[in-house]
Amino acid sequence: xxxxxxxxxxxxxxxxxxxxxxxxxxxxxxxxxxxxxxxxxxxxxxxxxxxxxxxxxxxxxxxxxxxxxxxxxxxxxxxxxxxxxxxxxxxxxxxxxxxxxxxxxxxxxxxxxxxxxxxxxxxxxxxxxxxxxxxxxxxxxxxxxxxxxxxxxxxxxxxxxxxxxxxxxxxxxxxxxxxxxxxxxxxxxxxxxxxxxxxxxxxxxxxxxxxxxxxxxxxxxxxxxxxxxxxxxxxxxxxxxxxxxxxxxxxxxxxxxxxxxxxxxxxxxxxxxxxxxxxxxxxxxxxxxxxxxxxxxxxxxxxxxxxxxxxxxxxxxxxxxxxxxxxxxxxxxxxxxxxxxxxxxxxxxxxxxxxxxxxxxxxxxxxxxxxxxxxxxxxxxxxxxxxxxxxxxxxxxxxxxxxxxxxxxxxxxxxxxxxxxxxxxxxxxxxxxxxxxxxxxxxxxxxxxxxxxxxxxxxxxxxxxxxxxxxxxxxxxxxxxxxxxxxxxxxxxxxxxxxxxxxxxxxxxxxxxxxxxxxxxxxxxxxxxxxxxxxxxxxxxxxxxxxxxxxxxxxx
Amino acid sequence: xxxxxxxxxxxxxxxxxxxxxxxxxxxxxxxxxxxxxxxxxxxxxxxxxxxxxxxxxxxxxxxxxxxxxxxxxxxxxxxxxxxxxxxxxxxxxxxxxxxxxxxxxxxxxxxxxxxxxxxxxxxxxxxxxxxxxxxxxxxxxxxxxxxxxxxxxxxxxxxxxxxxxxxxxxxxxxxxxxxxxxxxxxxxxxxxxxxxxxxxxxxxxxxxxxxxxxxxx
Numbered sequence: 001x002x003x004x005x006x007x008x009x010x011x012x013x014x015x016x017x018x019x020x021x022x023x024x025x026x027x028x029x030x031x032x033x034x035x036x037x038x039x040x041x042x043x044x045x046x047x048x049x050x051x052x053x054x055x056x057x058x059x060x061x062x063x064x065x066x067x068x069x070x071x072x073x074x075x076x077x078x079x080x081x082x083x084x085x086x087x088x089x090x091x092x093x094x095x096x097x098x099x100x101x102x103x104x105x106x107x108x109x110x111x112x113x114x115x116x117x118x119x120x121x122x123x124x125x126x127x128x129x130x131x132x133x134x135x136x137x138x139x140x141x142x143x144x145x146x147x148x149x150x151x152x153x154x155x156x157x158x159x160x161x162x163x164x165x166x167x168x169x170x171x172x173x174x175x176x177x178x179x180x181x182x183x184x185x186x187x188x189x190x191x192x193x194x195x196x197x198x199x200x201x202x203x204x205x206x207x208x209x210x211x212x213x214x215x216x217x218x219x220x221x222x223x224x225x226x227x228x229x230x231x232x233x234x235x236x237x238x239x240x241x242x243x244x245x246x247x248x249x250x251x252x253x254x255x256x257x258x259x260x261x262x263x264x265x266x267x268x269x270x271x272x273x274x275x276x277x278x279x280x281x282x283x284x285x286x287x288x289x290x291x292x293x294x295x296x297x298x299x300x301x302x303x304x305x306x307x308x309x310x311x312x313x314x315x316x317x318x319x320x321x322x323x324x325x326x327x328x329x330x331x332x333x334x335x336x337x338x339x340x341x342x343x344x345x346x347x348x349x350x351x352x353x354x355x356x357x358x359x360x361x362x363x364x365x366x367x368x369x370x371x372x373x374x375x376x377x378x379x380x381x382x383x384x385x386x387x388x389x390x391x392x393x394x395x396x397x398x399x400x401x402x403x404x405x406x407x408x409x410x411x412x413x414x415x416x417x418x419x420x421x422x423x424x425x426x427x428x429x430x431x432x433x434x435x436x437x438x439x440x441x442x443x444x445x446x447x448x449x450x451x452x453x454x455x456x457x458x459x460x461x462x463x464x465x466x467x468x469x470x471x472x473x474x475x476x477x478x479x480x481x482x483x484x485x486x487x488x489x490x491x492x493x494x495x496x497x498x499x500x501x502x503x504x505x506x507x508x509x510x511x512x513x514x515x516x517x518x519x520x521x522x523x524x525x526x527x528x529x530x531x532x533x534x535x536x537x538x539x540x541x542x543x544x545x546x547x548x549x550x551x552x553x554x555x556x
Numbered sequence: 557x558x559x560x561x562x563x564x565x566x567x568x569x570x571x572x573x574x575x576x577x578x579x580x581x582x583x584x585x586x587x588x589x590x591x592x593x594x595x596x597x598x599x600x601x602x603x604x605x606x607x608x609x610x611x612x613x614x615x616x617x618x619x620x621x622x623x624x625x626x627x628x629x630x631x632x633x634x635x636x637x638x639x640x641x642x643x644x645x646x647x648x649x650x651x652x653x654x655x656x657x658x659x660x661x662x663x664x665x666x667x668x669x670x671x672x673x674x675x676x677x678x679x680x681x682x683x684x685x686x687x688x689x690x691x692x693x694x695x696x697x698x699x700x701x702x703x704x705x706x707x708x709x710x711x712x713x714x715x716x717x718x719x720x721x722x723x724x725x726x727x728x729x730x731x732x733x734x735x736x737x738x739x740x741x742x743x744x745x746x747x748x749x750x751x752x753x754x755x756x757x758x759x760x761x762x763x764x765x766x767x768x769x770x771x772x773x
Binding site for chain 2: 097191287288291295298299348400401489495503505507508509511515521526527537539541544
């Protein structure tokens, strides 16, 4: 407790604490408390070995790599497997475009780029010590087994390099780790293990994805019907099924429309789609409504109806980020401002000198579009015309016609970020470093961009500006219970959620206004015609009767 | 020649008519709810109701078509020009002069020439249009993968909607016509009891009294 309050004092006192406070909130990763049943991890159940009984794990261990050596002494093939996965390589080559993707290369519209900032960003690399280009990706001893498999909740990581002087707070007052104890605790990863990084993408809780937040550590059933301990208590790996340390469910190659459905035992384990469990005819009552809903499966992703809103559960996501305001100082020091209190009561920063201005939102209605699982990325070497602003960092592809697409929900992230005005490209920004060029220390964006580009021999005109970018994050977590799924009129309406989605005839939304106008004229014309016919009959009957009366009187 | 009360709407015909009334009204209301014109029910209720009513109506139409052709009742719908001008003249002119309706219901001909043409158009154009477009729409799941399917679905829906407006206009005129001549109640009663005042010749009257005593009052 003493250390913790000590940390808090430092955090409060130091003006630059904004960064470390949020960066550290993901560590350590406590296991679910009071959770009688273990989380469900797909086909793997664990429990065949008690790691505290292994001689190799008795310790003591001087550092992480020593633990890894011990792990690999029994799991002889795991190291080889691990070196191939994306948690290790941070790299993905698109088979369609040949583009080099992955965190190692991409520019995003949050903290913009991991490249060149690995000293900080590679905290979330599943390895030890990646701080620059010299990192050895072939050395199995650098694999960090514990970050995923720790079950004591005491394991944590610090940045791989020291960064600017002001960042030293990130390394101070941390409790010592008992690596032997941690190594003996290992088991299948739980939500908190994966969440340590994946809930904190973009630099804080739920900042990036919108559908992955710390609320999923212990989600109530209405937040996530699968992950809730009151639901099925799924660990991430229940869906992201793992084989040889390769996970199903690639961000870079999404299966937007799974027509194979559920596999029988022993069959495919390579997908994390809803259909792989629920089949492509998931509404089972046989009613007209359920049959009709099953027909929707061909064109509407399950997520579209079953995740009615994202950033639920009390944790906000950032929707808009403005780097133009970054770098303001008070008395030469960086500072931060609170300005948003999220659903669970926590304060969020709306301004940080190191990052700029943020706009948060919760319970957000997604944007929707046809998605075939592929994205077209704007990478550091993509030239664009500034007039096309906002520049899509990752334009999602797909259409009704291609047969592979379905209507998917997305979080749309909008950002003002630095770019090369002369060349019309995005830029690597040198944020983290011990040098005088790092933005997180000197607050000089010009220097940071120049250095970020030079470090990788990239062309830079020398003139940077800010432009608007958007990125799209497919929404797929936070699946609500079925009773909370969208009602039909959310989309089947003139101003519904799908009002801008083209390529479909949507009853209730689409109509031919000429047919409707003609129809209305016909109906009201017929009504009016009938009424005037009736009125004329009334009048003539009255006249005829008077005539008859007069004739009758005349006869007399 | 004498006017007698004769059973001219058999039990099946009356069932057919009133079932059709119920189903068509259900389809109009639920259909226009799906189209977004009224919000009297939720979308899923409207779709369920519309689909089930459509299947019921199709079944009824199959039965009715079978009945029409096996009993020879289809002849009632044959168009004729004879007397058509008089009927049109009556509705547009004579009715305002207090004239009597020129048409006499006959045992072998229960519709006046205008009615016959109206029903023939309804049965041969509007109904086929709406149920063919409706079935094509209903089975979209089976052809939705063909190229340009979504565009075609829009066209099918357009035909379906336009026909629905026309059928609604027919319903309005049909109900309004019941107020012409006799009272509304007198017009509706035959469709409930089956018996209507019909002009019979001597042979018809003798035949009915002898062979179908239950069909004449």
